[in-house]
Amino acid sequence: MFAAPTRICRVAIPAPLRTVFDYLVPAAFPWPSVGARVRVPFGPRRLAVGVVVEHADTSLASGKRLKPIAEILDSEPVIPGPMLELLQWAADYYHHPIGDVMATALPAKLRRGDPSVLHGERVWVLTSAGSQIDLSLFGRARVQRRVWEALNAAPAGLRESALAEVTPRWRATIEAFAAKGWVAYDDLDCLEGGPPATTAPPTLTPAQAAAVAAVGAAAGFAPFLLHGVTGSGKTEVYLRAIEKVLRQGRQALVLVPEISLTPQLAARFRSRFSAPIAVLHSNLNDQARACAWLMARAGKAPIVLGTRSAIFTPLPRLGLIVVDEEHDASFKQQDGFRYSARDIAILRASREHVPIVLGSATPSLETLQRVRDGAYTRLTLAERAGGAMMPTIELLDLRKLPHEDGISPPLRAALIETLARGEQSLLFLNRRGFAPVWMCYGCGWIAPCPRCDARLTFHRGGARLRCHHCGSESELPAACPTCRGTDLHPLGEGTERVESALTRWFPQARVLRIDRDSVRAKGALEATLARVREGDADILIGTQMLSKGHDFPNVTLVGVLNADQGLYSTDFRSAERLVQQIVQVSGRAGRAAKTGRVLIQTFHPSHPVLAALVHQNYDAFADYAMEERRQTGFPPFAHLALLRAEATAATVALAFLRRARAVARGIIPDTVQIMDPVPSPMERRAGRYRAQMLVQSTKRSALHALLRPWIERIGELKETRRVRWSVDVDPIDLY
Ligand SMILES: [Zn+2]
Numbered sequence: 171m172f173a174a175p176t177r178i179c180r181v182a183i184p185a186p187l188r189t190v191f192d193y194l195v196p197a198a199f200p201w202p203s204v205g206a207r208v209r210v211p212f213g214p215r216r217l218a219v220g221v222v223v224e225h226a227d228t229s230l231a232s233g234k235r236l237k238p239i240a241e242i243l244d245s246e247p248v249i250p251g252p253m254l255e256l257l258q259w260a261a262d263y264y265h266h267p268i269g270d271v272m273a274t275a276l277p278a279k280l281r282r283g284d285p286s287v288l289h290g291e292r293v294w295v296l297t298s299a300g301s302q303i304d305l306s307l308f309g310r311a312r313v314q315r316r317v318w319e320a321l322n323a324a325p326a327g328l329r330e331s332a333l334a335e336v337t338p339r340w341r342a343t344i345e346a347f348a349a350k351g352w353v354a355y356d357d358l359d360c361l362e363g364g365p366p367a368t369t370a371p372p373t374l375t376p377a378q379a380a381a382v383a384a385v386g387a388a389a390g391f392a393p394f395l396l397h398g399v400t401g402s403g404k405t406e407v408y409l410r411a412i413e414k415v416l417r418q419g420r421q422a423l424v425l426v427p428e429i430s431l432t433p434q435l436a437a438r439f440r441s442r443f444s445a446p447i448a449v450l451h452s453n454l455n456d457q458a459r460a461c462a463w464l465m466a467r468a469g470k471a472p473i474v475l476g477t478r479s480a481i482f483t484p485l486p487r488l489g490l491i492v493v494d495e496e497h498d499a500s501f502k503q504q505d506g507f508r509y510s511a512r513d514i515a516i517l518r519a520s521r522e523h524v525p526i527v528l529g530s531a532t533p534s535l536e537t538l539q540r541v542r543d544g545a546y547t548r549l550t551l552a553e554r555a556g557g558a559m560m561p562t563i564e565l566l567d568l569r570k571l572p573h574e575d576g577i578s579p580p581l582r583a584a585l586i587e588t589l590a591r592g593e594q595s596l597l598f599l600n601r602r603g604f605a606p607v608w609m610c611y612g613c614g615w616i617a618p619c620p621r622c623d624a625r626l627t628f629h630r631g632g633a634r635l636r637c638h639h640c641g642s643e644s645e646l647p648a649a650c651p652t653c654r655g656t657d658l659h660p661l662g663e664g665t666e667r668v669e670s671a672l673t674r675w676f677p678q679a680r681v682l683r684i685d686r687d688s689v690r691a692k693g694a695l696e697a698t699l700a701r702v703r704e705g706d707a708d709i710l711i712g713t714q715m716l717s718k719g720h721d722f723p724n725v726t727l728v729g730v731l732n733a734d735q736g737l738y739s740t741d742f743r744s745a746e747r748l749v750q751q752i753v754q755v756s757g758r759a760g761r762a763a764k765t766g767r768v769l770i771q772t773f774h775p776s777h778p779v780l781a782a783l784v785h786q787n788y789d790a791f792a793d794y795a796m797e798e799r800r801q802t803g804f805p806p807f808a809h810l811a812l813l814r815a816e817a818t819a820a821t822v823a824l825a826f827l828r829r830a831r832a833v834a835r836g837i838i839p840d841t842v843q844i845m846d847p848v849p850s851p852m853e854r855r856a857g858r859y860r861a862q863m864l865v866q867s868t869k870r871s872a873l874h875a876l877l878r879p880w881i882e883r884i885g886e887l888k889e890t891r892r893v894r895w896s897v898d899v900d901p902i903d904l905y
């Protein structure tokens with residue numbers, strides 16, 4: 171007898187297990203490609219969609235009867251080789267299950283097993299032959315004439331759905347036109363773009379020109395930090411660098427931290443490039459996202475613009491990666507697969523041998539340290555484009571000034587002056603709601619969240635108390651539960667309170683609040699931002715949403731209502747984040763011909779961080795903060811991982827971490843320290859108790875050498891049954 175050789179595929183399946191699964195390839199099937207999706211039986215009654223990562227002829231799952239693959243979903247790899255390797259690296263580095271990593275990389279439709287072929291609506295456009303025909307050709311064929319006229323009026327082409335509105339008999343007409351070579355189509359319905367460039371490029375400043383030249387001269391992998399003050403024209407540098415990449419017939423990948431920044435940037439791109447743009451972010455519907463992703467993967471989208479997970483878009487002709495606002499914490503995913511899109515972007519650029527530009531006015535200390543090490547090249551834009559001046563920055567000492575509803579007299583006076591000039595003001599307060607505290611003036615009782623170690627925030631809309639950590643809500647208590655008194659009041663200021671004070675003081679002014687409560691509806695933020703740009707607002711009051719790189723050209727006054735929130739926090743990154751937010755929000759002041767003014771209210775005017783801000787010297791701040799990090803052994807001078815646990819009782823989470831620490835014995839390298847397990851800064855959240863344990867090393871390799879076997883040992887502990895636990899490599903938030 172002649173036995174057919176056993177054909178086995180290793181398949182990555184979204185599941186909590188950190189392993190791949192072996193399946194038989196039935197004799198009637200061809201070998202599925204590595205990187206193709208397959209449907210496989212998984213668990214007792216379920217079929218799962220997985221990605222083939224390897225071919226084999228023997229199984230590692232000894233003794234078990236292997237199940238056969240049920241269906242091969244792709245005839246070619248949906249995840250091409252280089253992307254597959256990058257994902258395997260990421261799974262390994264972040265110690266996250268490979269199947270889940272693969273699932274993160276795929277659009278939802280493909281994850282569910284839908285076909286990976288493009289079947290979008292076609293967009294029909296007249297060819298040059300078609301646009302030059304003699305109209306008398308149509309004679310009395312009125313339908314043909316109507317279709318031709320509609321196409322002629324739409325130089326970017328018409329979708330099939332739009333043609334159907336012209337005439338229900340469009341299809342026969344289009345087919346007749348196509349046969350004569352008068353029309354052509356593209357499957358571009360999910361891409362943005364079309365009309366030819368409308369804006370002439372501006373003249374570059376010498377610093378911009380130098381940056382463009384440096385990026386353009388790079389051959390192969392070359393990491394750049396584009397450190398440009400706000401308003402210095404970083405986007406123009408991206409545009410020029412992308413232009414060159416497009417001329418070479420290659421693709422550019424641009425990452426932004428926030429969905430709300432994509433329309434602004436996409437519009438900039440559209441005004442300069444006729445090349446189609448694939449925009450990828452989580453607000454797209456599944457169909458549009460899958461289509462844009464497939465177009466990018468097929469090489470049909472020369473520009474790909476997206477948020478965090480767009481880093482996993484396969485691009486066959488990648489020529490450049492841009493990470494805008496590289497310091498932004500949104501590039502790090504905070505749950506599940508906790509990856510940093512910025513860090514993966516650097517690795518991807520290095521593996522695919524392309525330049526990468528990290529842009530920021532306030533670079534992260536990690537990136538600055540790489541510049542100081544000589545690993546990255548810094549390109550500096552120290553001046554604003556178009557001759558605009560940097561705003562002046564002054565501190566207002568709240569110890570010496572009265573303040574009403576969060577605003578001191580000098581800031582109020584500045585608001586009055588700005589209103590009188592017909593210019594816009596922006597007030598920054600990183601606290602939404604009306605007041606952060608609801609207090610009894612009889613006994614000092616403060617309304618707590620019943621499920622968290624947190625106070626409830628008073629929201630005047632609906633007169634309710636809300637927890638910003640777990641979302642629980644309650645009515646205002648009629649009397650104090652402790653002393654039965656009824657003298658209960660809001661204490662402190664949130665954005666709602668400032669908004670109401672402003673409308674009271676300046677009844678003629680148009681006051682606009684921008685925070686998570688005011689722009690909850692889909693598209694509301696974009697609409698609000700558009701109103702601001704069109705001048706339909708006099709004073710803006712908002713949270714950190716305002717510090718995210720939106721362009722407000724008419725704002726000439728910025729007030730930071732409370733700069734102190736980040737100065738004395740337990741999180742080692744809080745000062746860095748505070749400075750980044752203030753510099754970013756200050757950068758909204760004074761563009762073009764109008765000089766801006768920034769007023770920062772603080773109780774600590776002599777703090778070195780604020781002094782660096784006043785002198786607008788980000789490097790001075792970075793020196794100060796780096797020294798602090800060096801002394802305390804935090805990144806970029808050490809590498810961290812955080813083991814988190816949560817349980818229904820505090821003792822359970824802590825006991826689990828102590829056991830985890832114990833099983834590290836014998837495998838922990840000398841250069842790695844595991845700190846004591848501690849309750850998280852907010853120990854109780856949404857009714858669960860949380861604890862954490864920091865692992866620290868000056869050697870990245872030593873840290874990972876521990877994590878690999880350690881996580882396996884932790885997974886075998888019986889204590890895992892009573893906790894939810896996770897490992898966060900390079901954590902951004904330490905709580
Ligand atoms: Zn009381």
Ligand SMILES: [Zn+2]
Pocket residue numbers: 619620621622624637638639640641642855856
């Ligand atoms: Zn809560």
